[in-house]
Amino acid sequence: MLGGGICGLAAGFTLAEHGERVTLLEAQDFLGGLATTLRGATNAGYDFGPHAYHARNQRVLDMFKEIASDGFPARAKNVRIKFRGKYYKYPLEAMDIARSMSPLLAARAFFDYFIEVVRKRVRPRKMVSAEDWVIQGMGKTLYGMFFGPYTTKVWGIPPSQLAASFAQHRIPQINLWKVAVSSFRQGLDKITEGEHKYAPLVVQLYYPPKGAGLVSQRMADRIRAASPDNRVITRALVTGLELTGDRVSAVRYRRVASTAQDGQLCLIATGTEPGLETYRFEGAEERIECDRVVNTLPLPALFALLGDGVSPAAQRAARELRFRALTIVGLRFRKPKVLPAQSVYFQDKTFNRVSETRNYGGTEICPPDETVVLCDITCETGDAIWTATAADLGRRCARELAAEGFCREEDVAECVVLRSTTGYPVYLVGFEAVMQTLVDELMRFDDLVTGGRQGLYKYVDMDIASEMGITMAEHLLSGRTKREAIGAVPYEDRLFG
Ligand SMILES: Cc1cc2nc3c(=O)[nH]c(=O)nc-3n(C[C@H](O)[C@H](O)[C@H](O)COP(=O)(O)OP(=O)(O)OC[C@H]3O[C@@H](n4cnc5c(N)ncnc54)[C@H](O)[C@@H]3O)c2cc1C
Structure with a gap:
């Protein structure tokens, strides 16, 4: 093995x-x-980003x-996304998208979508990249507002360079009509046959308390x-x-x-990465x-x-x-709760997502008067995030979380990092x-x-x-x-x- x-x-x-x-x-x-689950100085548990078990199989x-x-x-899934200055349920629903826009912008978004529906019938786009797939499903306005910038941030390259099959497998729901229909369904009913394998639509999450x-x-x-x-x-x-x-x-x-040293709890690597001495x-x-x-x-x-x-x-x-590397910044807080949800996604922060393990059900990973927050940052091996110290990244993430009003910077009791050269296949x-x-x-x-x-x-x-x-x-x-x-x-x- x-x-x-x-x-x-x-x-x-x-x-x-x-x-x-x-x-x-x-x-x-x-x-x-x-x-x-790795342990910090006081034995608090740090997972590699939130790892909830799904009930698909x-x-x-x-x-x-x-x-x-x-x-x-x-537990029921409770994940938020900060979109155009406000928090919404994740994945975004049609009404949320509409609410976040001026009537003029909403009209343009629906017009663009309508153009794509007609085009699909008359002269369908050739599905080469993720950009083609999302524009066909959502129209150009919505693509430019959310999917394009967010994907570029997470993957480090624009969706025009990612394969169409990436979007087909990860976001089959990318169809404005389906999003609209799903907005009116509740809980488990949101999942139709065939969509159950799509992680963001899973609504029931299991998490061992430890x-x-x-x-x-x-x-x-x-x-x-x-x-x-x-x-x-x-x-x-x-x-x-x-x-x-x-x-x-x-x-x-x-x-x-x-590979643990100076606040880095681990660096997962194969030892075959060119130009990288990891072991x-x-x-x-x-x-x-x-x-x-x-x-x-x-x-x-x-x-x-x-x-x-x-x-x-x-x-x-x-x-x-190619793989996208990953740095998880783990913060232990001297307070029992920090986030209003299990995870919150951001477009404009150092991290793509912050998560609180306790809110998923990881209730025994630290004492009840403390909590652990995990910040996911995608990066490239050798870049400024990859080489930053745990203390520097911890301060930066704490500052950004404090600016959102979730905590005070001085509430942080410990900062650690967990790294992997192979976070995501690209x-x-x-x-x-x-x-x-x-x-x-x-x-x-x-x-x-x-x-x-x-x-x-x-x-x-x-x-x-x-x-x-x-x-x-x-x-x-x-x-x-x-x-x-x-x-x-x-x-x-x-x-x-
Ligand atoms: C940020 C993040 C969040 C996630 N959240 C969830 C979630 O909520 N729910 C969920 O179900 N899944 C989640 N996942 C996905 C989940 O982590 C993976 O699907 C799963 O852990 C993959 O297991 P694996 O054994 O295939 O790979 P890995 O866990 O990567 O195992 C590969 C192993 O090989 C070892 N290895 C590498 N090179 C060598 C070598 N040369 N010699 C010896 N050993 C070596 C590594 O050290 C590693 O232990 C998430 C993933 C990430 C990155």
């Missing part, structure tokens, strides 16, 4: 409970990857409930408990894969130091022979680790995949062809499966990442070849490659 995020753990847990011998290698000194939800059987309460990382921790415990032969090794950076023909016969790794080695390279490998490391890292064992075309393709225009090259190449390796948010380069949540892990394990247990199992399944529907 390469990688101890929730996908690798779900795969390892499934194999271990079927009596298979499992060795899991994880570079960090903790388990769970992005689905983790009954089988996976039942598994989460069984693993966190001592507490896995659900923090999101509890589920990952328990899965690791169960892998260990299933057999004394099973090994879950942390601070083990995978550094190479040895091939014998089309089989991975051994995995090489090196012991590394924790301090603590020993010589070690080697484990193996018969089957489940990869959940980011796909470009997998191809780098396979080296000349894969074709030059695949090596080139893997280098084209679906650039043309990425589907790149992915096709990579998944075609991987069909050669029947004993190597890859999945998860990073391992299959898919913008998925914990429930789908876990489903991918379980599916990879069941595939290996089935004894079928990859061609039999997924040969005819298109990339976008695959749970592993």
